[in-house]
Amino acid sequence: MKINLVEKSAKNSSDIEIVLVKTLDGLKDSEILEILDFKAKDESCVLLAESKKIYVGFEENDYDSIAIAIATAIKKFQTTKFKSAKIKLCEVLENNLKALVEGALLGEYKFTHYKSEKENKKIELNLIVKEKTPELEKVLKESKIISKAVNKTRTMVNTAPADFYPSVMAEVAQELAKDANISCEVYGEKYLEKNKMMAMHSVGRASIHESKLIHLSYKPKNATKKIVLVGKGLTYDSGGLSLKPSDSMVGMKMDKSGGCAVLSTLWAIAKLGLPFEVHGIVGAVENMIGGNAYKPDDILKAKNGKTIEVRNTDAEGRLVLADCLCFAQDEIKDIDYIFDYATLTGACVVGVGQYTTGIMGNNEILKRNAVLSALKSGEYATTLDFNRYLKKAIKSEVADICNVANTRYGGAITAGMFLDNFIYDENKEKWIHFDIAGPAYVESVWGYNPHGGSGAGVRMTIKFLQNLID
Structure with missing residues (x-):
């Protein structure tokens, strides 16, 4: 989709108009809208073909409500043969231009790579403003980059495991690095x-x-x-010898979501020109079965020398992250922040739902700032607190630590506390763990997010970094 800022005084010949409605009072078509039982509510939308207008409701003057509204309207627009649409921006919409642009671009996304018949319809959205100010132009540019990064993540996550394995992930990383003019090293x-x-x-x-x-x-x-930024890149997770039930294997292409988010976020950070040195570390791995598979009862030694008792080979992401976190801290000195992203636990989904990221760490202020950045960016997040009693649940009798807890409760937290064992003392207060198991991949449309990969983690990370500038 092409999105333009167009001044009110300029000529515009858009095929159709999109009208965002918070109240029906004073609308020219209010009578027919009432007949059609249209209400100014989120996700309420109607097309008046004869009037060449799409009316869509929104309830609040905030990011989510406006982003959902424009995404809903764009989906309706895509069902027509019209090729261009316009929106006349009032003060509320100008103040929420970021939500409008990102909602449109994220709502338009469809993953059709494996469809035998593809629609290649190109559409254009003209945002009519009183004056094109440098501030509005900046918001438009930034929002396009952020949306593109989210959609890149979605596409990577949605790609089938037969077409997206570790070496492919490395190739994609090199392509993104080349496009963003950043460096990329790959190790085997x-x-x-x-x-x-x-x-x-x-x-x-x-x-x-x-x-x-x-x-x-x-x-x-x-x-x-x-x-x-450290990402779990399990391009496919069968569970290993602790084999998942067949139903639970469906969708496990999503286990690379954390790594994909890190790759796209680095690309966006470079494109945005943010004034920070940023490193992205991704462990791209496929967890399979075979005669050479690692086993329950194995004792593994991580990069920092800690030994790990394996009691379940399906608790593999934390093993990959353990070494990646150590690598990051050994290779990169004087770190200000270290964040890791992983579809780590089903327990997090059970605890906070499939739309919310669980945020963990040792620094209460940092965790709450991360939650605030997530909410302001359009993502949902909440903190999950460590405690001394759950720490005992991952103690091993034969090694330094066990890769699963001895209790079925608090699994997201015990996984986060496992990772804490691989954060060096000088970085304890600088580290956050993002468990994106819920929102990273949902097999139904939600708001402006499609079926499948959502790109969770990208927007909230960029927002956190932008807040550091402010």
Whole structure:
């Protein structure tokens, strides 16, 4: 979709008009809208073909309500043969231009790669403003980049595992790096062995696809802070020898969502020109079964020397992240923030629902700032607190730590506390764990998010970094 800012005084010949409605009072078509039982509510939408207008309701003057409204209108627009639409922006919509642009671009997204018949309809959206100010132009530009990054993540997540395995993920990372003019290093299994990253190495060793450690680096001049983003890149997770039930394997292409979010976020950060040095570390691995698979009862040694008792090979993401977190801290010094992203636990989905990210760590203020950034960006998030009693649940009698807890309760938190064992003392207060297991992949449309990958993590991370500038 092409989105333009058009001044009110300029000529415009759009095919149809989209009208966002908070109240029916004073509307020219209010009588017919009432007959059609249209209400100014979220996701309420009607097309008046003869009038060439799409009316869509919204309830609040906030990001979510406006983004959902425009996404709903765009979906209705896509069902017509019209090619261009206009929206006359009032003060409320101008103040929420970010929501309007991102809602339109995110709502338009469809994953049709595997469809035998594809629609290649190109549409245009003209936003009519009183005056094109530099501020509005900046918001439009930034929102386009952010939306593109989210949609890139969605496409990667939705791609079938036969077409998206570790070496492909590495190739995509190199392509994104080239496009954004940032550096990219890719390491294979020999590197993992040499550098004693045996937790990550063990997870992927039964796959025919070699595991890859990906390191993206964005280093602008005069960077004011140094940030590290670490992503779980399980391109497919069968559960390993602790094999998942067949129904639970469906959709496990989504287990790479954290790594995909990190790749796209690095691309967006570079495109936005944010004044921070940012590194992206992704462990791209496929967890499969075979004669060489790692086993329950194995004792693995991570990069920092800690030993891990394996009691369930389906708790593999935390093993990959453990070594990636150690790699990041060993290779990158003087870090200001270190964030990791993972579809880590079903327990998080049970606890907070499928639309919300669980945020964990040791720094209460940092966690709450992350939640606030998520909410302002259009994502849902909440904190899950560590506690001394759950810490005991991951104690091992034969190793330093166990990869699963001895209790069925608090699984998201115990997974986060497992990762805390691989955060060095000097970085304890700088680290946040984002469990995106719920929102990263949902098999139904929600708001401006499609069936499948949502791109969770991208917008809230960029918003957090932008807040550091403010």
